[in-house]
Amino acid sequence: MNVNKILGLDLGISSIGWAYVQEDSKNPENNKIIKLGVRVNPLTVDEQLNFEKGKPITTNAGRTLARSARRNLQRFKLRRSNLIDVLKKNNILKETDLLAEVGKNSTFQTQELRAKAAKEQIELSEFARVLLLINKKRGYRSSRKAKNDEEGQIVDGMAVAKKLYEENLTPGEYSYQLLQQGKKQLPDFYRSDLQAEFDKIWDFQKQFNPEIFSHELYGRLQGKNRNATWKELEIPFSLVGIKQTGTMQEKKAEKYFWRSEAVKKQLDFESLAIVFQEINSNLNNSSGYLGAISDRSKELYFKNQTVGEYLFHQLKVNPHTKLKNQVFYRQDYLDEFEKIWETQSKYHKELTQELKGEVRDIIIFYQRKLKSQKGLISICEFENREIEITENGKTKKKTLGLKVAPKSSPLFQEFKIWQVLNNLQFQNVDNQEVFPIVLDCKQSIFNEVNVKGKLSAKDVLDLIGYSGKEWKTNFKEIEGNYTNENLYNAFLKIIASEGIAFPKEFKLTIDDEIRVSKINASSEIIQLFVKEKLSGLGIDTSVLDFNPELDGNDFEKQSSYQLWHLLYSYEGDDSPSGNEKLYELLQKKFGFRKEHSKILAEIVFPQDYGSLSSKAMRKIYPYIKEHKYSTACNYAGYNHSKNSLTKEQLENRPLKEQLEILPKNSLRNPVVEKILNQMINLVNEVSKEYGRPDEIIIELARELKFSAEERAIMTSEINKATIQHQKYAEILKKEFNIPAPSRNDIIRYKLYLELANNGFKDLYTDVKIERGNLFTEKYDIDHIIPQSRFFDDSFSNKVLVPRSANLKKGNFTAFDYLEIEGKDKLEKFLNIIKDLYDKGAITKAKFEKLQKKGVEIGDGFIERDLRNTQYIAKKAKEILLGITNYVTPTSGRITEKLREDWNLVNTMKELNLEKYRKLGLTETVINSKGEEKQRIINWTKRNDHRHHAMDALTVAFTTHNHIQYLNYLNARKNEAHKAHKIITNIENNITEVIEKKNGSKQRRFKEPVKNLRAEAKKHLDEILISHKAKNKVVTRNINKIKKKGSVIEKAELTPRGQLHKETIYGSSKFLKTKEEKVSGKFDVETIQKVQNERYRNALLNRLQEFGGDPKKAFTGKNIISKNPIFLDAERTDHLPETVTLAWYETGLYDQKSGKS
Known part of the structure; x- marks a missing residue:
């Protein structure tokens, strides 16, 4: 089938552009645009900015914190209510008893009673007040997993x-x-x-x-x-x-x-x-915080005081002492409760042991364990199955299966290392040959990183005996086994604490923090030393031996796995340290004494998870040492590349009629979830209206391709560049008389500044660039590696050179051109660029490109750009493959190139120019060539959402041939290249040579549709922007209530979002003022608003003279300019023609802005 229906998607953070087109591969004249559109998914300002900056998404964080505070308050009130009920039921409290401090000098009365209750008799009603006071604050309870370095440590x-x-x-x-x-x-x-x-x-x-x-x-x-x-x-x-x-x-x-x-x-x-x-x-x-708590606890011990006695003593010394932030251990409050109860039970028979247990354990100090969040852990991509369930009359698909393993698991750590090692390659610096790593080398590197943690590329090369000057690797560093690294650090500290000397080859000093990564000896020597010394201390040395290939239950029974699992899963106990039971278990199971266990207890593994279950990894592990991950998966019986099917498999697999919406909270990032759900809705509607597409081509915004860390770096660099470009634009306006500097003008100036350390002499001829001729045709921006051979238009591939040198250079790289010019020129060129690089004038990327020979130009620049490694890219492709057989990713660089070749640049500006002209928002400017051009003031294509549809149109007509051609540009002229014939054929089919106005010739891609620009403008003009409605007020939820062994389900409507602004407190009166010219409108009511009292009285007198008729009093011959109103007897001071009116309006007050 030659005619295909293609859906192009431009997927952004807050909008999706789409284009549905018809493409006929045999008869391109049949190509046509069917429909264009845009779906806007409005995010809050914080959502979008935080996502772009790589920050955690905290859309409702403020409301969540406030809700948490309300819940805590409500729980306290519930405890208080229950406590009062129990005390009344047991005749300790009467209905008439006052629970507040009433009367003169009673401010600290309850605190005084609390201090007194530990040693002397108090009344039952007073005892009730003391219990209510203890109920307010219950003390700090330790949690191992909530470790925070800033809080210090518990002593x-x-x-x-x-x-x-x-x-x-x-x-x-x-x-x-x-x-x-x-x-x-x-x-x-x-x-x-x-x-x-x-x-x-x-x-x-x-x-x-x-x-x-x-x-x-x-x-x-x-x-x-x-x-x-x-x-x-x-x-x-x-x-x-x-x-x-x-x-x-x-x-x-x-x-x-x-x-x-x-x-x-x-x-x-x-x-x-x-x-x-x-x-x-x-x-x-x-x-820190915990150190201060420990010190207070120590003071209570030495002074033999309860918390109440300690606090009241401070109040006696200084009544203004702040008690609020003085935190104590939960155990200190429990000790105080015990002492007070035991003291008072001697005088009041009502205070029984049964009542004490109820008040202490069920009411005041009850704290449930945190709910398990295991349901949020992802399901293994291999060990799962789908079932159909019916909810509320609707049939849904549900995935069941094994949960993924924690990243800190010894199995995951070793599995991850082998996965990385199988992708490790060594490249010879001289001949650029690439050699895969052999098994013996992999094993050597594995042994080191499995104990010491990560190794840098230099350390890896040193380990296998390669010179860092002659070889390089494709990884900056190899991530190691951080679980083993933490455990070995602890084992070494245990050995050091026993006074055992380390061997000299370890080269550790007393000032060194004892870390296994700092030891110069091999991992084998470290393991033997640790095993020998732990054995001498009576510790089970099998904790050092982990075998990932054990079968059945033997795998989980091995000591090394059990030690990790105990440290990983132990949450804490009620002891002051929170670790007493952990110490007991470590001694009982492995032989660690308490002082050793304290060192191990400091290890807190992060609560992160991988993508595979333990079962899946154990099945794959035997093959992962020798094979790449995909091959190892196949040997284990798993289909790793579910989306990489044969053509026959693709065409025969069943497709869905409609894509299913992602369940709420199924992804960890709410912004990503919103974006993908909007994409699903859009594809469903387009398919329903125009038919299922044969292929979907998708371009992701660069923010969606990067990790949070990369987005943060990118945002920072963009902000710096924006500020820098604004600064340069001002310089170009003032110093070079360019009224409206273009982006190319700014790049030209930046390239000029790069040469400052070379005396502003260009790199090819070493002749000084004349500043006055900088923006003339005497100088060109040259691509170091020609664009005809390598698709790279980045700043690192550009230099400023004389036009004559640029024409002479032609399609050579900078290095090859200077080599042809002569040995002396090449040597001088290499010295100059080395000096510029050392001084930080040029980047490493530019330095390497300036040294690159033509024969070294590689392929795959576009291929690297298309690698969809981020979760959102993979997830989007996975979802779309449910409704079509082919999903092709493209990139912004390809879209930009095609948009330029297909004459779609500035289309949006043209569509908007007339509208802005009518509004008076255009201006005529002169560019650097002296040409007059009309432009929209402060125009950016982002002012019009339709630009997403234009990009989607370009994406829709992007073919595999376009991508392949740009990826292998260098193969065009290199007959020895494996892709030479293919690229030549593609070039003949999809490109053409055109003659420019200046007579030069240029090769560009053929337009997919005749008169594409006109057709695009026509369809863009018809677009009605679709906005996602944000008017959902409630959500239907099913509340589950456990009652007498059964679960009751009740449908509830849950409010969504804020009911009102959190800063609104109520209505207030606000002063409003206005300058008004005295006229016939000035009746009594208006004159009463005049702010100046003298003016007001004078105006009232004039109005009264003319019988209260403002038109007679202030218009015609009595206009103020003709018949002034004098304010003094001497007739020197008169009323101005314009006066200030002031009045009050009632409105709502916004505390944040201070405005109504």
């Missing part, structure tokens, strides 16, 4: 703090005692104890050098880390730095010796600087 060392207090020791003195006794593991210390040690040493050493130990220096040292501390002390202490000698343990002991001595005798400045560095480093580790 659980009350026994140590007690010893320091009783024996009057500093942390440094106590640590040195432990090291002297042969102890290897040092405890954690409270921040307050460390700060006390710092102050004690400072005060003691200050007596020897009071002028150096100033108050200002003390202030500057607070909160500094190790390096910043040394920097602050470098000048006052005249530091030069000292190098410690000996083993790691000896160096450690020496530092603690200095700390213990610093409170007893004078130390030299070098040693003292190290002491302050160490203490500040410890303080930084214990600082």
Whole structure:
């Protein structure tokens, strides 16, 4: 079938352009445009900007936070209500009892009762008030998975703090005692104890050098880390730095010796600087939110106080003390509750043990576990099946299957490494030959990254014995096994804590953070060392051995997998540290002592997931070492490339009549979900109206092709370039008299500035460019690699050169042209560009292109541009293949080239010019060539949504031949190229040579439709923009209620979005003013609005003189300019012709803007 119906889609963030066309491959004269259209999917400003900037989508984040706060408040009120009911039911509270503080001097009465209740009898009604106060704040409960470095760490060392207090020791003195006794593991210390040690040493050493130990220096040292501390002390202490000698343990002991001595005798400045560095480093580790909570808990212990007693003591000292942000552990509140209940139960028989359990465990301190979110985890793409279910009378398809595995799983980590290694290639720098990696090399690299984590390209080359100067790889770095890396870091810390010396080949120093990636030895040596030392400590060394190829339950029973799973899944317990049960399990299952378990408990694996289940990965794993991922999947019985079917398979597979809307929250990004659902709706409607398309060609906006990180970088670069271009445009207007600088003018100026470090001499002739002739025909913008050989119109492929040199260069690359010019010129050229690159004047990309020989020009530039690696691109293609057999991606670069060749540039401007001219929004400007042109003021094609339809039209007529031709441009002139014949044939079929006005010839693509520009304008003129309605007020939801073992389903209408602006508080009166000329309209009501009292009275008098008739009083011969109104007896001051009116209007007040 030669005639095809093609749907072209231009998929953007907030709009979709579409074009439905007919294409006849045998008779192009039958090609025609059937319909064009645009669907606008309005996003909020925040949605669009955040998506473009790569930020998390937080459309309703503010409302979600507010709703969460309301829920917390409601739950508190519910607890309070339940508590009051229980207290009344048990005769502790009467209906007449007051629960508020009433009367004089009663402000802190309840706090006083709370403090008193821990030791003395109080009345039952007062006891009820105390319980209600405790119910308001229940304390901090630890959660391992909610780890935040800024919050610091929990300190659980009350026994140590007690010893320091009783024996009057500093942390440094106590640590040195432990090291002297042969102890290897040092405890954690409270921040307050460390700060006390710092102050004690400072005060003691200050007596020897009071002028150096100033108050200002003390202030500057607070909160500094190790390096910043040394920097602050470098000048006052005249530091030069000292190098410690000996083993790691000896160096450690020496530092603690200095700390213990610093409170007893004078130390030299070098040693003292190290002491302050160490203490500040410890303080930084214990600082933050959690460190402050630990310190408060410690104070309660030493003062033998409850939370209530501690807070009331502060109020007695200072009634204005802020209590709000003083957070305590949940356990501290539980201890207080126990003490108060036990004390009061001695005096009140109503306070039974049963009632205590109900009040404590069911009402005040009850906290349900977080609901499982496993339902949100994706289903494995291989291990799944589809079933049909009926909901509300509608039949829907539902996918069931195994959930994908966590990324931190040891299986996923190893699987991912092999997947990357199979794509690793080595390229010879000289001859550009590419060599795939052999299995032995893969295994060597795997062994390293599986233990040490990621390796850079240089490290990879060094590992297999290749020189970085002669070889390069196709990866900047190889991602390693971060699960093993974290575990080995912990194992090394455990070994170090036991005082075991590391081998010399490890090359670790005491100042190094112990990390496996910093060790110079091979992974094999590290593994043997760790296994030997852990075995000596009584730890099960099988935790180091992971075998991904074990069958059945043996896989999950292996110790290494169980250790990972325990650390990954453990959420916390009710102990102050939140990890006591974890410590017990680690000791019971693997032999880790508590001090070792504390190190392991610090590992928190991210809650990220892969795309395959464990079952699928285990089936593929035996083949992944030797084969690429797609081949390994085939061997395992999986069809990896579901969309890459044969022509026969494509034509015989069943297609859907209509595409199904994506279920709500089925994608992790709400913006992507909105875009794809709008695409589905549009394709469904177009197919219904004009028939199912034989092929869909789709172009994605560049924002949709990039990851969040890439979008953030791109947005930043675009913003910088925009500011820079605006600055250059102003320079061109002022210094070069170009009234309306074009984009090409700005690029020409930028290329000129690039040459500043070369004295503004061009790179081909090394002759200075005359600034006055910069915008004349004496100079050209040249493509370093000619466009006839490589489709690249980027800034990095352009240079500014004399026209004569450009004509002489022809179709040569810059390198080949200079080589023909002579050895001396080439050598000089290479030295110049090297100097420019070293000085940062040109980018690496331009530097490499300037050195590229013609024989080195590769293919695949467009192919790389078309790689749809991002999730949205793959998902869009997957969805569209449900309704058509062929989905072809194209790119913005191809569309731009075809739009230019097909004379569709500025079409939108022409369509709008007359409309804007009538509105007086056009201007006549003179361009850099001195030509007069009419343009729309501040015009951008984005002012008209129809430009998306024009792009979609270009996309619809884009064929495989266009893409292939641009991808293999270099093959046209290279007869040895494998694609030479194909590209030559394509060139003869789809391109033509035209003669330009200046007599030069240019090859361009043939128009797919005769008089395409006129046809396009005709169809664009007929477009009615379709906007997605945002008027949905409610959503129908099914609420499920569990009741007496059954589930009751109830249909509810749930409101969507905001009911009103959150800043509206109510109506207010706003002052309005207006300048008004005195005229016949000035009746009594209007004159009463005159702001100036003198003017107002004078006007009222004039009006009264003429019987209240404003026309007689202020028009004709009595107009103010002819018959002035004097304001004084001397007749020197008169009323102006224009006065200010002022009045009040009632309206709503917006707090954010401060406007009505």
